[in-house]
Every structure is written in structure tokens, then in C-alpha cells.
Amino acid sequence: MNKEQKNQTNFAGFILLGFSSSPDSQGFIFPIFLCMYLLCLLGNLLIILLIFSNTNLLHTPMYFFLCHLSLADLGFSSAAVPKMLYNLLTQTKTISYNGCLTQMYFFVSFAATDNFLLASMAYDRYVAICRPLHYARVMSFKRCLLLAAGSWLMAHSHSLLYILLVSDFTFCSFREIPHFFCDLHPLLKISCSDTSVVDKLLVSEGIAIVLGPLLLILFSYIFIVLKVVKLPSRSKKYKAFSTCSAHLTTVALFYGTVIGTYLRPSSSYSVSRLRVASIFYTVVTPMLNPFIYSLRNSEIHAAIKRLARNWF
Numbered sequence: 001m002n003k004e005q006k007n008q009t010n011f012a013g014f015i016l017l018g019f020s021s022s023p024d025s026q027g028f029i030f031p032i033f034l035c036m037y038l039l040c041l042l043g044n045l046l047i048i049l050l051i052f053s054n055t056n057l058l059h060t061p062m063y064f065f066l067c068h069l070s071l072a073d074l075g076f077s078s079a080a081v082p083k084m085l086y087n088l089l090t091q092t093k094t095i096s097y098n099g100c101l102t103q104m105y106f107f108v109s110f111a112a113t114d115n116f117l118l119a120s121m122a123y124d125r126y127v128a129i130c131r132p133l134h135y136a137r138v139m140s141f142k143r144c145l146l147l148a149a150g151s152w153l154m155a156h157s158h159s160l161l162y163i164l165l166v167s168d169f170t171f172c173s174f175r176e177i178p179h180f181f182c183d184l185h186p187l188l189k190i191s192c193s194d195t196s197v198v199d200k201l202l203v204s205e206g207i208a209i210v211l212g213p214l215l216l217i218l219f220s221y222i223f224i225v226l227k228v229v230k231l232p233s234r235s236k237k238y239k240a241f242s243t244c245s246a247h248l249t250t251v252a253l254f255y256g257t258v259i260g261t262y263l264r265p266s267s268s269y270s271v272s273r274l275r276v277a278s279i280f281y282t283v284v285t286p287m288l289n290p291f292i293y294s295l296r297n298s299e300i301h302a303a304i305k306r307l308a309r310n311w312f
Contacts, residue, residue, distance in 0.1 A: 013096040014171075014190075016087060018180045019275065030088040036283050037081045043290030044070040050303040057303060061124045061139045062243075066293055068148050069117045069250075073286035076110035079103055080181035080282045087180070100182035105163045107181065111258070111281070112155035112209060118251055119213030120147040125244050126220035130227045158209055162198070169193040178275075181282075185274060214255055221248070246293045253285045 019029055047070040050057065057063040083103065087093050095103070127138045162184060169191040177186045184202065188195045221244070228240045257277040294300040 013094050013175070014100050014182065015093050015176045016083075016095055016180055016182070017176055017178045018084065018087060018093060030085065033081065033088070033283060034085055036287050037077060037085065040077050040081075040283065040287040041074065043287065044074045046304075047290045047294070047300075048074075050300060050307060053307060054303050057299065059141055061144050062121065062128075063299075064141075064144050065117055065121045065124060065148065068151070069114065069121070070290065072110050072113040072117060073289055075106060076114060077282055077286040079107040079110060080278075084180040095182065100187070101163055101167060104166070104182045104184060104187070105159050107282075108162060108184070109156045109159035112158045113151050114254060115210060115213050115258075116151035116154060117148070118247070118254065119216045120144075120151060121247050122217040122220040122251070123147075125247060126223055128243070129224050129240050158205075161205075162201075165198050165201070169195070179278070180275070181278070183274070183278070210255070210258060214251075214259075217251055242296070246295075246297070249292050250285070250289055253288065254281060257281045257285075 048067055051063050051067040052058060058067070080103065083095065083099075124139055127135050131138065166184070166187060169187070170193050171190060172192045175190060177183075177190065179186045184198075188198060188202075224240070224244065228237050231237050231240065257280045294304075
């Protein structure tokens with residue numbers, strides 16, 4: 001057995017380099033990310049609790065999808081951040097091979113679910129504004145269930161495809177990942193195997209998975225804008241646009257970082273840019289989404305007041 005084969009045979013896991021090797025820097029980073037993650041948990045759990053405890057909200061398509069989006073955001077952030085916090089706290093940087101693949105599976109699946117749910121929410125806004133007379137029929141509870149179930153199913157199928165391909169890779173003695181979680185690009189960089197097939201799939205299939213829903217979102221809002229500008233009343237125009245503002249903000253935050261990070265060959269990705277972008281879509285965006293959707297939402301405010309009266 002040669003040296004390379006021996007290294008591959010004895011391979012037990014990976015080393016996540018994280019953000020910095022300085023203990024002082026890590027001690028400063030830990031409380032910041034801990035607070036952000038706790039805000040993410042509390043905000044999204046509150047949204048889920050509010051919607052599930054209110055039958056009217058649960059059977060309203062916008063809030064039904066928002067509930068699923070909050071659940072996906074919880075999983076999205078929890079797939080990467082707890083391990084990062086543990087490594088920062090204990091100064092350990094290792095992750096097992098199976099743990100790495102498991103982390104990547106859930107991270108990719110929850111990210112893809114976010115992607116499909118945002119497209120479903122855009123379609124809901126299109127039907128509500130452009131086809132209001134048909135809204136109850138088109139966006140029935142059964143249709144919403146099918147859209148949500150399809151989002152989860154397609155996302156997990158998409159993630160499983162990558163995991164099955166990556167699980168066949170071999171890794172040599174160099175097993176340091178310059179990231180704070182197991183992401184696809186860094187794993188491709190340290191593999192001894194031929195990654196050209198996965199690299200091409202990452203671009204082609206990734207374009208279909210990401211840009212397909214994004215195009216649906218863009219076309220939905222083109223029709224919405226064309227419809228709204230024809231409304232005679234300024235107050236009606238404002239009301240129509242205000243119902244879409246939260247969703248548009250979330251779309252901009254999510255796709256702005258994901259497209260620039262993943263829709264490129266692994267050979268051209270930048271470690272520093274990947275880290276910064278990952279912070280936004282794993283921590284910042286899931287933390288902000290509950291506030292974006294509830295800040296100016298009177299129905300959410302009313303649900304919070306009812307819940308507070310029931311508890312206190």
C-alpha cells in the first residue's frame with residue numbers, strides 16, 4: 001500500500017478552520033454569533049407558534065408559507081451554527097466524516113427549501129393581486145399543501161443527489177476545510193478524486209434549482225407591477241406594494257448571497273468571500289426574516305397580543 005492510499009484509508013474526518021486561529025478573536029466572535037443564533041431561534045419559533053395557534057392565519061396562504069419558511073430557516077441556521085459555536089467554545093475544530101456529510105445534507109436541503117418556498121410565496125402574491133377573483137380557488141389550502149410538500153420533497157432530493165456523489169470521493173492527508181461548516185465547494189477542493197462531474201452539476205443543476213424559482217419570482221413581480229400601476233387610487237397602490245415589501249426584502253437578501261457564492265465552478269471560489277456570504281445566509285437572513293415579516297404586519301401584531309393575553 002502506498003503512502004497516499006494509506007492516508008486515504010486512515011482518514012477519519014475533517015478540520016474546520018473557522019474564522020480565525022487566534023483565541024482572542026474567537027472569544028470575541030462567540031458571543032456575537034450566539035446572540036444572533038438565539039434571536040434566530042426565538043424569532044422563527046415565535047412566528048411558527050403564532051401561525052399554528054391561529055387557525056385563520058394557518059389557512060391564509062401567505063402565513064402558511066411563512067410558517068414553512070420559518071421552519072426551513074431554523075433548520076438552515078441550525079445545520080451550521082451550533083457546530084461552529086461548539087468549536088469556538090471548546091477550541092476543537094474536528095468533525096467526523098459522517099458528521100460532515102450529514103451537516104452538508106441538511107444545509108443544502110434547507111437552503112433549497114427556502115428557495116422553493118420563496119417562489120411559492122411570490123406566486124401567492126401574484127394571484128392575490130393580479131387574479132383576486134380567482135384567489136380562493138387557485139390558492140386553496142390543498143394547493144398550498146401541495147406546493148409546500150413539493151418544496152420540501154424537491155429540496156431533499158436535490159440534497160441527496162449531491163451527498164451520494166460526494167460520498168464516493170476519496171480524501172488525502174490534507175483535510176483542512178477553510179470554513180466554519182462542511183460546504184460543497186471546500187470539500188471539492190480537498191478531494192483527491194475527479195470532481196469535474198460534480199463541478200459541472202453544481203453549475204448546471206444549481207442554475208436550474210436556483211434560477212428557476214428566481215425567474216418565477218421575477219416574472220410574478222413584473223405582472224404585479226404592471227397590474228398595480230394601473231390602479232386608480234394611490235392608497236390602493238401603496239397597499240398592494242406594502243404586501244410584497246417583506247417578501248422582496250427576503251428575496252434580495254437570500255439570492256444576493258447565494259447566486260454569487262454557488263453558481264460558479266469550485267476552482268474560482270474565494271475563501272474569504274465564501275465565509276462572508278455564508279454568515280449572511282446562515283445567520284443574518286434567518287435572524288432578520290421574522291422581524292421583516294412582523295415589523296409592519298398588523299395581523300402578526302394582533303396574534304402576538306392574543307397570545308400574550310392567553311399566557312399572561
